[in-house]
Amino acid sequence: MANRDRDTIVNAVIIALLVSLPAIAWWLGEIYYLNLASRVVILAIAGVGLNLALGLGGMVSFGHAAFFGLGGYALGMNVSTALEGAAVVTWPIAISGSASFLVCFLVALIAAGCVAAIVGVLSLRTSGVYFIMITLAFAQMIYYLAVAIPAYGGEDGLPIYERSRLPIGDLSDPATFFVLCLVFLGLSLVVFRQISRSHFGAALRMARINEKRLATSGIEPVPIKLTAFVISALITATAGMLFADLNGFVGPSMLSWKMSGEIMIFVILGGIGRLMGPVIGATAFVLLETFIGGVTDRWGLFLGLALLSVVLFAKGGLIGLLTGHDRND
Amino acid sequence: VQIGMGEPVLIIAFVVIVIGGIGSIKGALIGALLVGTVDTIGRVLLPSVFRLMTDPATANAVGAALASTSIYILMAIVLIFRPKGLFANHG
Numbered sequence: 001m002a003n004r005d006r007d008t009i010v011n012a013v014i015i016a017l018l019v020s021l022p023a024i025a026w027w028l029g030e031i032y033y034l035n036l037a038s039r040v041v042i043l044a045i046a047g048v049g050l051n052l053a054l055g056l057g058g059m060v061s062f063g064h065a066a067f068f069g070l071g072g073y074a075l076g077m078n079v080s081t082a083l084e085g086a087a088v089v090t091w092p093i094a095i096s097g098s099a100s101f102l103v104c105f106l107v108a109l110i111a112a113g114c115v116a117a118i119v120g121v122l123s124l125r126t127s128g129v130y131f132i133m134i135t136l137a138f139a140q141m142i143y144y145l146a147v148a149i150p151a152y153g154g155e156d157g158l159p160i161y162e163r164s165r166l167p168i169g170d171l172s173d174p175a176t177f178f179v180l181c182l183v184f185l186g187l188s189l190v191v192f193r194q195i196s197r198s199h200f201g202a203a204l205r206m207a208r209i210n211e212k213r214l215a216t217s218g219i220e221p222v223p224i225k226l227t228a229f230v231i232s233a234l235i236t237a238t239a240g241m242l243f244a245d246l247n248g249f250v251g252p253s254m255l256s257w258k259m260s261g262e263i264m265i266f267v268i269l270g271g272i273g274r275l276m277g278p279v280i281g282a283t284a285f286v287l288l289e290t291f292i293g294g295v296t297d298r299w300g301l302f303l304g305l306a307l308l309s310v311v312l313f314a315k316g317g318l319i320g321l322l323t324g325h326d327r328n329d
Numbered sequence: 330v331q332i333g334m335g336e337p338v339l340i341i342a343f344v345v346i347v348i349g350g351i352g353s354i355k356g357a358l359i360g361a362l363l364v365g366t367v368d369t370i371g372r373v374l375l376p377s378v379f380r381l382m383t384d385p386a387t388a389n390a391v392g393a394a395l396a397s398t399s400i401y402i403l404m405a406i407v408l409i410f411r412p413k414g415l416f417a418n419h420g
Contacts, residue, residue, distance in 0.1 A: 125409060125412045126408050126413070129351055130347060133343060134409075136340075136343075137401040138401075138405060141402060144395065144397045147397075148390065148394030
């Protein structure tokens with residue numbers, strides 16, 4: 001019980017800092033830090049998505065950049081064609097692009113959901129290192145596909161000249177955009193928490209710990225894992241879409257295996273399977289990247305050292321250090 | 330010599346090992362031959378296949394990019410039908 005109290009306090013402090021620090025930055029007129037905070041929040045959403053597959057389901061997906069990038073491209077293709085007044089799809093029927101955030105959101109979810117279902121069905125035939133490699137294979141296929149299509153920027157990527165539009169609020173205002181990102185982070189955390197407390201989450205956990213035992217109790221492991229994989233991909237795609245909107249740019253780098261690695265670093269650095277793990281992990285990553293990266297180009301060395309020491313000495317990740325205990329399951 | 334030298338080899342080596350089956354030396358040999366062959370043939374043939382359909386400039390670009398995916402498609406196909414690689418180690 002003491003553990004749980006301390007968890008609640010740590011989580012509350014993290015959320016309070018995440019809301020108050022950018023609010024102070026905004027009040028001081030430091031737009032740069034507000035955008036930095038949006039970046040942290042967006043990457044945290046991607047981490048929460050992967051945490052569902054990796055932390056709860058034990059599916060070490062090295063292909064989540066595919067979903068991240070798909071979300072980004074869904075928004076980029078829609079908004080950039082809408083600004084030109086061109087069609088985003090010309091076959092079988094011509095559909096003109098839309099600059100509406102909600103339309104882009106829907107397209108991102110549908111695209112990532114369909115791809116995740118296909119990738120999941122095929123990949124979940126394997127496990128362990130083979131699962132890592134086959135998810136990587138699919139992500140690389142999508143990466144090279146994006147490089148191969150010159151209409152949407154190809155290797156150079158696709159600039160998006162305006163932010164997408166919401167019925168209420170102006171997303172080109174950094175504060176509004178940050179609040180939107182925060183709302184999505186909140187939603188994804190609620191989804192994660194509800195899933196991890198549900199019967200579905202219990203089954204998912206058992207699929208990670210002992211698949212045979214889950215099968216013996218009358219639950220097929222594969223559909224459970226597949227569902228979690230798809231939900232995880234949807235959350236990551238949402239993050240990708242917001243990321244493209246924030247940067248005004250989407251390119252193949254969002255689909256590359258380095259992005260998959262980064263998302264995995266957020267989860268491992270923060271604490272695998274912990275609710276706020278990816279949030280802390282993404283924060284630490286962006287802070288290292290920004291502040292040590294500002295001093296030296298070799299900030300990756302410090303990231304590597306931090307990751308190594310967390311993996312070797314702090315079993316529950318950074319959140320394990322703060323709460324003083326490893327995950328409970 | 331440069332810092333990024335290991336990078337292109339890193340992922341391809343993983344692909345080779347996974348196709349062959351982790352822990353199998355015979356698998357690594359066969360996997361390496363397969364990956365090398367498929368990659369080279371893809372790079373040679375795919376651009377000419379695309380040249381039949383579109384103009385040469387885009388054909389070269391699209392063909393080259395898709396040729397890079399050929400080894401990953403090979404790996405995916407192998408893993409879908411042999412989830413533990415071609416020469417799984419039953420140890």
